[in-house]
Amino acid sequence: MPESSDFLETYLREIGVQTPISLVVSGEEMSGSEQLALADQAETAGAAFPHAEPIPAAMPAAPVSSSGSESAPFKTLHELSREASDCSLCGLADTRSNVVFGVGNPQADLVFIGEAPGRDEDIRGEPFVGRAGQLLDRMLHAIDLDRKSVYIMNTIKCRPPNNRDPKPDEVQACNLWFEQQLNLLQPKMICLLGRVAAQTVLETDEPLGALRGRWHDYRGIPVWVTYHPAYLLRSPQQKRKSWQDLVTLLNRLN
Numbered sequence: 020m021p022e023s024s025d026f027l028e029t030y031l032r033e034i035g036v037q038t039p040i041s042l043v044v045s046g047e048e049m050s051g052s053e054q055l056a057l058a059d060q061a062e063t064a065g066a067a068f069p070h071a072e073p074i075p076a077a078m079p080a081a082p083v084s085s086s087g088s089e090s091a092p093f094k095t096l097h098e099l100s101r102e103a104s105d106c107s108l109c110g111l112a113d114t115r116s117n118v119v120f121g122v123g124n125p126q127a128d129l130v131f132i133g134e135a136p137g138r139d140e141d142i143r144g145e146p147f148v149g150r151a152g153q154l155l156d157r158m159l160h161a162i163d164l165d166r167k168s169v170y171i172m173n174t175i176k177c178r179p180p181n182n183r184d185p186k187p188d189e190v191q192a193c194n195l196w197f198e199q200q201l202n203l204l205q206p207k208m209i210c211l212l213g214r215v216a217a218q219t220v221l222e223t224d225e226p227l228g229a230l231r232g233r234w235h236d237y238r239g240i241p242v243w244v245t246y247h248p249a250y251l252l253r254s255p256q257q258k259r260k261s262w263q264d265l266v267t268l269l270n271r272l273n
């Protein structure tokens with residue numbers, strides 16, 4: 020995983036920071052055409068997206084017994100998703116349009132987990148498709164990943180009204196799906212996006228600042244915590260730290 024200043028500049032441009040950081044640091048500014056020339060040079064040199072190693076081949080998914088009994092047939096992720104699609108275990112079933120199960124490669128090594136579906140996700144039935152999701156796509160693209168090479172899901176599967184934080188009873192009800200989903204995915208690594216996802220999955224009240232920058236564990240799976248893309252949209256000055264987070268994550272993954 021390259022850590023050159025070229026890579027940082029490219030990452031920052033990809034996620035919407037227009038002025039390459041080295042020029043900010045050196046106090047210089049570049050014209051638009053100079054920035055384009057820099058991008059062209061990088062692309063010609065094949066350095067526009069210095070690539071992470073491709074994600075290694077899949078681990079076999081762990082079987083999940085549908086009824087808990089030894090002899091019951093094993094479920095696939097698709098079957099689990101179909102079962103969850105008419106869930107009514109909590110009150111969110113009354114207000115949702117769609118259960119937002121998850122998207123991506125069922126055999127991905129890396130799983131990103133956000134908080135809960137928002138309005139766009141509720142309408143489309145897919146996680147992270149609104150503005151925050153578009154930024155997540157750009158962040159993934161900048162490190163040579165996309166939503167087909169990773170898996171993306173949320174701590175709960177239905178949109179809380181007015182995008183309020185999920186309530187404990189909703190999280191608890193949805194844990195039925197969450198646990199089975201992760202058991203089937205068997206990722207090598209989990210990245211939690213934002214405070215709510217981090218506090219929910221790690222079952223802690225610690226603030227995001229205390230949870231970032233160190234490894235955690237979810238049932239034997241290494242867990243990394245970074246900013247939620249919606250927060251990065253509101254606080255673009257933190258995008259540089261989000262890049263550092265992604266580099267650390269990929270270094271360990273590779």
Ligand code: URA
Pocket residue numbers: 133134135136137140145146147148149151152173249
């Ligand atoms: N925010 C989240 O946490 N999850 C989504 O799916 C969309 C926005």
